[in-house]
Amino acid sequence: MDRNDFSTPINLKNIEVTDCFWENKMKVVRTEVIPYQWRALNDQVEGAALSYCMHNFKAAGKMNQEKAKLGAAFQEPVYTFRGFEALPDDPKHPDENKFYGFVFQDSDFYKWIEAVAYSLISNPDSELEKMADEAIEIVCAAQQDDGYLDTYYILNGKDKIFSNLRDHHELYCMGHLLEGAVAYYEATGKDRLLKAACRFADYAAEYFGEEEGKCKGYPGHEIAEMALVRLYEATREEKYLRLGRYFVDERGKRPYYFDGEHPQDIKGKKEDLRYEYHQAHIPVREQTEAVGHAVRAVYLYSGMADVARLTQDETLWLACEKLWDNMETKKLYITGGIGGTHIGEAFSFNYDLPNDTAYAETCASIGLIFWARRMLEIRSDSRYANVMELALYNTVLAGMALDGKSFFYVNPLEVFPKACKKDERKLHIKSVRQKWFGCACCPPNLARIISSVGSYAFTENRDTLFVHVYMGCRITKCIDQEEIEVSIVSGFPYDGNVQIDVSAGNVPFTLAFRIPDWCDDYEISGPDAAKAEEKDGYLYLTKIWGENETITLYFPMQVQILQADPRVREDIGKVAVRRGPVTYCLEEADNGKNLHMLTVDCEAEPETEECFIEGERVVSILIPGYREVIPEGKKLYTKAEKIRNMPVKLRFVPYYTWGNRGENEMTVWVRRERA
Amino acid sequence: MDRNDFSTPINLKNIEVTDCFWENKMKVVRTEVIPYQWRALNDQVEGAALSYCMHNFKAAGKMNQEKAKLGAAFQEPVYTFRGFEALPDDPKHPDENKFYGFVFQDSDFYKWIEAVAYSLISNPDSELEKMADEAIEIVCAAQQDDGYLDTYYILNGKDKIFSNLRDHHELYCMGHLLEGAVAYYEATGKDRLLKAACRFADYAAEYFGEEEGKCKGYPGHEIAEMALVRLYEATREEKYLRLGRYFVDERGKRPYYFDGEHPQDIKGKKEDLRYEYHQAHIPVREQTEAVGHAVRAVYLYSGMADVARLTQDETLWLACEKLWDNMETKKLYITGGIGGTHIGEAFSFNYDLPNDTAYAETCASIGLIFWARRMLEIRSDSRYANVMELALYNTVLAGMALDGKSFFYVNPLEVFPKACKKDERKLHIKSVRQKWFGCACCPPNLARIISSVGSYAFTENRDTLFVHVYMGCRITKCIDQEEIEVSIVSGFPYDGNVQIDVSAGNVPFTLAFRIPDWCDDYEISGPDAAKAEEKDGYLYLTKIWGENETITLYFPMQVQILQADPRVREDIGKVAVRRGPVTYCLEEADNGKNLHMLTVDCEAEPETEECFIEGERVVSILIPGYREVIPEGKKLYTKAEKIRNMPVKLRFVPYYTWGNRGENEMTVWVRRERA
Secondary structure, three states: OOHHHOOEEOOHHHEEEOOHHHHHHHHHHHHHHHHHHHHHHOOOOOOOOOOOHHHHHHHHHHHHHHHHHHHHHOOOOOOOOOOOEEOOOOOOOOOOOOOOEEOOOHHHHHHHHHHHHHHHHHOOOHHHHHHHHHHHHHHHHHOOOOOOOOHHHHHHOHHHOOOOOOOOOHHHHHHHHHHHHHHHHHHHOOOHHHHHHHHHHHHHHHHEOOOOOOEOOOOOOOOHHHHHHHHHHHHOOHHHHHHHHHHHHHOOOOOOHHHHHOHHHOOOOOHHHHOHHHOOOOOHHHOOOOOOEHHHHHHHHHHHHHHHHHHOOHHHHHHHHHHHHHHHHHOEOOOOOEOOEOOOOEOOOOOOOOOOOOOOOHHHHHHHHHHHHHHHHHOOOHHHHHHHHHHHHHHHHHOEOOOOOOEOOOOOOEEOHHHHHHOHHHOOOOOOOEOOOOOOOHHHHHHHHHOOOHHHHEEEEOOEEEEOOOOOEEEEEEEOOEEEEEEEEEOOOOOOEEEEEEEOOOEEEEEEEEOOOOOOOOEEEOOOOOEEEEEOOEEEEEEEEOOOEEEEEEOOOOEEEEEEOOOOHHHOOEEEEEEOOEEEEEEHHHHOOOHHHEEEEOOOOOEEEEEEEOOEEEEEEEEEEEEEOOOOOOOOEEEOOOOOEEEEEEEEEEHHHOOOOOOOOEEOOEEEEOO | OOHHHOOEEOOHHHEEEOOHHHHHHHHHHHHHHHHHHHHHHOOOOOOOOOOOHHHHHHHHHHHHHHHHHHHHHOOOOOOOOOOOEEOOOOOOOOOOOOOOEEOOOHHHHHHHHHHHHHHHHHOOOHHHHHHHHHHHHHHHHOOOOOOOOOHHHHHHOHHHOOOOOOOOOHHHHHHHHHHHHHHHHHHHOOOHHHHHHHHHHHHHHHHEOOOOOOEOOOOOOOOHHHHHHHHHHHHOOHHHHHHHHHHHHHOOOOOOHHHHHOHHHOOOOOHHHHOHHHOOOOOHHHOOOOOOEHHHHHHHHHHHHHHHHHHOOHHHHHHHHHHHHHHHHHOEOOOOOEOOEOOOOEOOOOOOOOOOOOOOOHHHHHHHHHHHHHHHHHOOOHHHHHHHHHHHHHHHHHOEOOOOOOEOOOOOOEEOHHHHHHOHHHOOOOOOOEOOOOOOOHHHHHHHHHOOOHHHHEEEEOOEEEEOOOOOEEEEEEEOOEEEEEEEEEOOOOOOEEEEEEEOOOEEEEEEEEOOOOOOOOEEEOOOOOEEEEEOOEEEEEEEEOOOEEEEEEOOOOEEEEEEOOOOHHHOOEEEEEEOOEEEEEEHHHHOOOHHHEEEEOOOOOEEEEEEEOOEEEEEEEEEEEEEOOOOOOOOEEEOOOOOEEEEEEEEEEHHHOOOOOOOOEEOOEEEEOO
16 A cells, blocks of 8 residues: 555546536436435425435424423433334324434435535536525434434434444434535535534544443444545544544454344354344454445445555555455456345355346445445556446446436346246345335435546546546646646447547646456557556556647447356356446347347357437447247157257347336346357 | 046055065155154154154143043133244243144144054054054044044133134144044054044034035145045045035135134235135136145145045036146146245246245145146046156155155255355255254155055056056955956166066956156067057056966156256256156266356267165266366456366266265256257
8 A cells, every 4th residue: 555546536626527428317316316305305205105304303403492492391202112114103194203214214314415515516506505505404403412413312212322333323324414514515615514514423433432431332334434534534633533443443343342232132143144244243354255235345345445545554455455356256246236135135155146136236336336436546456447337337327217217226137027026035126116215225325426426437646637437527637736627528338439638738747547447459649748658457648738638549349248257156158248338238128028038149240239218329239149939839848959049139238228118027147159 | 527537546455565666765764754753753852853742632631631530620721822833941841731833733643643554554563553552542532522633722722723724724633633544544444543533523524614604714724625535435424525525615715714814914915816825815616827835735636636526526627637737837847846936835936946946845746646646536647647756756755865864845956055054045945954843744744655655656446457657566456356466567767667467367457557758659568469558648458367467568768858948947048857757966976066067968878877875776877068167367257258168977866866965066957068
């Protein structure tokens, strides 16, 4: 780990995304997702599961008023366990003094305000900002005098705060508050929510820590680690970094903190497996395999990378690298999805990547992008950016319908709708995207990553601008007092041409371009007199840049037919199709029913064909293949004759566009014709 | 349906099994399973789950004594729900007045006594018979004055008998009592248990029925239907047949009887699906698809066939044929297993036959044999006998270790031990056979079918002897006063030669030999002057038979490589190997790890090789194939090059012998090499 390799994300204020592909996605988020989610948070969406998110903040604020009125006479509610989710007897008339929804319901607002913040940077919108400011007032009104802010315990009884760290998400909600508050502050300069975030973080920093007498707990659902680092970087307040590092360091130590909270759960599972779900089974520095709940895992690994970078912690960095290597080489779907099993929404064992029962949660791939970006901040190695690109263009985009009106939480690589309804092992697989859920983690997470995509595509350090993901944009880079304009035009993800125009007043600096893993060779022309060097999958161009210098890059997007390591049982004898950053799939809409009866001819020459799916311009891929013919007669088992095949032309479409043309079969992996 | 086609099973007293293959299996049952189970029923097996079966009968008998002593002063226990299984606080010291175990625990004894009965016929054993007589006394002592006999309610409170027919198995236990009692009577001539059975059946016949004022319920778990028919055929008491027919006729009528018992369960499932698990979703005559809990299903279908035969009910017979056709052509594993999903231990939808998550319970294949035999009694069509043979030599035999000391309840067609431990969707799959379970349905079921196998292999009517399954035996057939000796010597299941010697004093009659579906052509020599005719898969030989006439049949057992209907998604691109009645599999023990990386060359010439597996002489099959080579480098996804294969010789062993050489991978379906 070398400080000189470090980089930081480009400030969103210095990026203007001009790319029609991404502009369109950001527009959908801005015009559909953010307004829809605001209505959802306020329980104004007909037919959607009720959120009670804003209801809870209002109820807590109301209680604060009463407390102020009554003073000592005020009766604090005493906690009696209400389970993981609370619902009113009559959903239409919730008690305005009670908490409803999941224990982590507060976080839905924090994710929403974070997305709003990013959106306000790229698209100032005074009306939206006014709405956000008013909402922030409601949230801040719920905060306790001591700084504590979690409506579940405020309304149900503060006598039990932090008593169930394993399951009750207080520190998870705090983490999202910090993320949202910093984002809104950076976007608007308004610190109302930031101050509330600091007060809650101060409260937590007093409560938890290695110091004598402080609670030795840590979050059951990670995110506070990276959020505290972000708050530290926004405020430079050391104690936030210290608390974040403490949460990382304490995790998994024996005796297990969670055992003390839940003595009744100790028996049963072997000790070393007991907290795999929470990545708390062993200290993080000893972890070498990505395990447990996939979202929690990548949130933790993101925090580990942050802490490693800021504390120059080599052993922590080494753990991050080992975990990454395990994830990338044994547990990553070809769609950039992670989490092979719905049981625990978790990573399965090495090479266990089932397609039709995959979990591959949208949020997990978003978290994977968080992690990748943080690895890149430490070391610009394209292996991280390759996975970032894969997750971004495939599982993440698949999580949202092209019109932004419905969402996938689970992203299987093979769907047979009948089985999803009749086979209870596949009930978690939805064959069509759903409206807002009670547990609405994925839609707001999608909103915040898409509206801040520029801060993942590019990082910088003093004299270098790193291009990790190619997207059209205008970037302003400052070196000392000089402002340099870098504008990029790209045809990604369907066309490999990239043009970069640089305007600088004879300033020496470096542009570092990622060379994608999916292209064997690339072309570059211009600029003159640049020192060019390839390192760790990046092309470094160094020179003194003048006005209007142009570089053109070409990354040929050949259709690639890929196979999985044969240890992946579910993919044996099958292939998948990828072109550039886009992973493809077969849909019934283009190829008829019974996709499993199709085989693809790997020797044949693929053709590409532009087409439109629900208004989205995509490049589809045509490859000759065969369809097995259903024999006459009804015997279930017959002598294995030569297989009767009918030649067909398979049409592959981008995975992220599947399920936008009604319920139908889909598969990413297709049997290869060996004849 | 034509009376003249009807046949009845050969009385076990007229069959002596001389076949070394089956004699060995029966010996294992006699010397291992039956004594082991007796100890299990009495909780004398170290380390095995406690049964409490005999404990419960003794406790009920003790209560009867007290009742007799106290008379009117006796306090009947009042029922308070105790759930589906009751366990003592201290397993070593159960309360001798209490009921323990599952609600259906009584049935374990009834299955055991049935197996004992069959065993006593083929192998008289005064000591075993004495033990059985004493056990019967204990059971009869538990019977109530009114004839009721179910220890769960006797001990927990008779005020609630028959109040939960859907779940509480009273009529299931009664059914097994009837089966066991008739078997023991027929074996020994002793009617002590038969009288108890009749008294309980009389009680039920008073309680249930179409008549005004009687309860309109029917069993939640079927078997009483066929058991009542059996009791009727043993006693010729019309009311037993009437009750059996009533249970068949009433099933599935609206409003649902079970709804009345369980009003709280009505909401949720669609009405027409609500009782699929119990085959009570629609009246049985309207049922065309085999659905729900597989054991319950085939027990019901067996009872339907019995009732159809005895009441000449064409519509009921038609329903049986439709259900059979659906099961055989869309829901039957190539191992003779049924039940594609462990959820509800049930049939899945058409063509959904997963290999690695199959349920395919041993008991379900045993029930399938019950059903097939009953279909054969109505119509000697080889389609029924073909499936009977398939189930018998494969899934049923696989249910028991070769040494008779451990058992499979679930019979998957593909096992990867690591996945069975780590993938919670496969936790029902055991990769090694288990000792006695608390829910011990399969071992005693295995004991009773194996010890009575002769009554499935052969049926007869006045002038015809049907040979459905070939096994060495001596059969005495009576026509009028004449006794005819038919002795069969066969090399089945590994050799297709069969020799039949007939000694008859010039009596005209017919021998009907099943022509197995797995042989395309067969050879016959002798006897002279016989009229030979083929019909419905049987070869009928009619003549006046003299002394010492010999027929030799030869059914060539070529190795067959089979494919499934391509609509079976799990088997697409794969083949399975069968030879004669035996389905084969690959085991890690012979072929190394990662069986999924193997392919079989369907064009190659298979060889057979005799070998021994744990002392069992079997014919193994060697077929050239390939093993995919794990590439260098650790990239999870790479360009689909020509697959790197290593030629190997695959050794297939009989499926029923798998898992006898330690825990290892196994698969029935193997990918076919298309190159």
